Amino acid sequence: MTWCSRRALVRGAALAPLAAVAADGLPRPARRYFAGHGSYEYRTLAYDLHLDYDPAAGRLRGRAHIRAVAERTLRQVRLDLARLSVDEALVDGTAVRPGRKGHKLLLPVPRHIPAGAPFTLEIGYGGRPGPVRTPFGQIGWDRTGDGHDGTMVAAQPLGAPSWFPCNDRPDDKAEFTFRVTVPRGHQVLANGALLERRESGATECWTYHHRGPMAPYLAALYTGRFAHETWQARDSATGRTVTGRNACPVRLSDLARHDLGRQPEMFEAFTRWFGPYPFETYGAIVVDADLDQPVENQTASVFGRNHIDGERTWETLVAHELVHQWYGNSVGLRDWRDIWLNEGFATYGEWLWSEHLGEDSADTIARAAWNTLARRGGGLRIADPGPDRIFDDRVYDRGACTLHALRLTTGDDRFFAMLRGWHDTHRGRSADTAAFVAHADRTMPGAVAPLLHAWLYDTRLPPLPPPVPRST
Ligand SMILES: [Zn+2]
CATH class of the missing domain: 2.60.40.1730 (tricorn interacting facor f3 domain)
Structure with a gap:
């Protein structure tokens, strides 16, 4: 599988x-x-x-x-x-x-x-x-x-x-x-x-x-046959309460309650960064099978029993699949070619979550990811990676570094406003990379299109801008 x-x-x-x-x-x-x-x-x-x-x-x-x-x-x-x-x-x-x-x-x-x-x-x-x-x-x-x-x-x-x-x-x-x-x-x-x-x-x-x-x-x-756990979270953007439902094999219920337990906190943070939660409900479903990776099925992400250990080892993936509800599911893809709009965003959401927890900052993770990309030559045109590379690690990490480069260039306030605007503009529809470049260029100061072209369309890996003090 x-x-x-x-x-x-x-x-x-x-x-x-x-x-x-x-x-x-x-x-x-x-x-x-x-x-x-x-x-x-x-x-x-x-x-x-x-x-x-x-x-x-x-x-x-x-x-x-x-x-x-x-x-x-x-x-x-x-x-x-x-x-x-x-x-x-x-x-x-x-x-x-x-x-x-x-x-x-x-x-x-x-x-x-x-x-x-x-x-x-x-x-x-x-x-x-x-x-x-x-x-x-x-x-x-x-x-x-x-x-x-x-x-x-x-x-x-x-x-x-x-x-x-x-x-x-x-x-x-x-x-x-x-x-x-x-x-x-x-x-x-x-x-x-x-x-x-x-x-x-x-x-x-x-x-x-x-x-x-x-x-x-x-x-x-x-x-x-599942054990169920319902939870509620506050949508920071609208003030509404969203009811979540988790389900897992009965024998894993105690471990899953712990591992999935910070989803309400994720909801509060993500709705602050990305805007209103786009759907009526959400749930993390743990199935009685080992999965290579979780998948962000709409309103009902699926995790394998191997992703539950009572230690939150896989919490970054819990965050990743939740971010996809905005970027990937609500704002969908015009074509699989545009996959970085899903995976770059969800990966950056993982980094933001780490920063939110007071662990490694997004900047620290981005620079480590950049070094890894550089060692591999970084050479992938992520706006059009080829059908056999849509799940290549470089789509994820270079995509997330692209967003981090934008954030460093424009500052947190404008960056997160741009992210919220991207979801708000295309919510419930599908979009492509050209539309994202146009959106960012229109809504952020300083004409960011050249920066985005270098990150998305060139095979050569651009440098990350120098770090700046963060305000989130
Ligand atoms: Zn993903």
């Missing part, structure tokens, strides 16, 4: 062609990464997933209701779905015969759907879901627990089609509803808020709703 915060470079992996000719003939962003995923012919508005899961057999029955809008005249709707079979499909209520081509699900459209028109899809599907093969290893849906009676999802970047049919683009965000039926005694966690639990005979249906908007790769489902 492979996961998010910081992934090793996968060498020699088979990658989707960079500038794949669009089968739909649409203009695409230059060199879109993983062009085999997603379609630009339409955008989704809402997914309503009715799922029936049998843990003993590992079988899933699903019915996906999708509302979408055509971006051009549609004669066929292309979705991403891996491993699972489709037995029924309807387009605008009319049954159609689905086709399959690799992980693509192709639905013919009975009557052409004109550009701008809304339409609905209904897809009955099922099978034994599991992680799908990607250039980053096997990712997506997986089973947990020694008896494999639990499940989890960690889909970044290409694993969403492992459990539901979707338009698997990071910039196609939608509202989500999950209605998940499991045997009584099993629990279900998903993105957003729990609306209802309804028992029926030997089963129970759990309904979650997340208004999002959310990219498919951040959708998550967890089943199993």
Whole structure:
């Protein structure tokens, strides 16, 4: 299994062609990464997933209701779905015969759907879901627990089609509803808020709703038996109280309570630095499996049992995944090429958290990271690292150093105002590196565009500006 915060470079992996000719003939962003995923012919508005899961057999029955809008005249709707079979499909209520081509699900459209028109899809599907093969290893849906009676999802970047049919683009965000039926005694966690639990005979249906908007790769489902811990935190930007929910294997509950216990303090600090928390709730979900790295599933980050030791050894990752709720989830990516906007920001959030605790300052950590980058030559164009390097350490550390260089250049007040403005401007949408450079240049004094170009677009590593007294 492979996961998010910081992934090793996968060498020699088979990658989707960079500038794949669009089968739909649409203009695409230059060199879109993983062009085999997603379609630009339409955008989704809402997914309503009715799922029936049998843990003993590992079988899933699903019915996906999708509302979408055509971006051009549609004669066929292309979705991403891996491993699972489709037995029924309807387009605008009319049954159609689905086709399959690799992980693509192709639905013919009975009557052409004109550009701008809304339409609905209904897809009955099922099978034994599991992680799908990607250039980053096997990712997506997986089973947990020694008896494999639990499940989890960690889909970044290409694993969403492992459990539901979707338009698997990071910039196609939608509202989500999950209605998940499991045997009584099993629990279900998903993105957003729990609306209802309804028992029926030997089963129970759990309904979650997340208004999002959310990219498919951040959708998550967890089943199993969990101990729960609820907590409340004050949003420093709005004064509202946000209720959080953690869940973990019962035997780890005491250790997890300690390791995850400073999330309310993180909330207060992060809402002061980054602005209002963008979603209705948040939770850290610890699954009964070892994970390489946690993943920032929207409102419900996932951690492995190996990240809980009662010593807060992995607290920087707790901070990292929470920062992603602003930068990565609320402000999403136009394309995977822009990944530094996720990982550079979340890494800088780790450094800010260390500084907040009175441990190493962001400046101390940045200079150590810079030295490491310099020893490695630092040579990576992080604004366009290449699809095989989106989780390269240099994207994380050089991205965070870029933000630190901005902070040193402009001072804390202007720097944090710029960060809050970036989230505020693009909240709930997707953005790219060019938009960030324009935003920073517009909102910070002294024309910072040349500095950003050197850090983001040159392969050569720029020097960090000299340290200045800090005011946070
Ligand atoms: Zn991350």
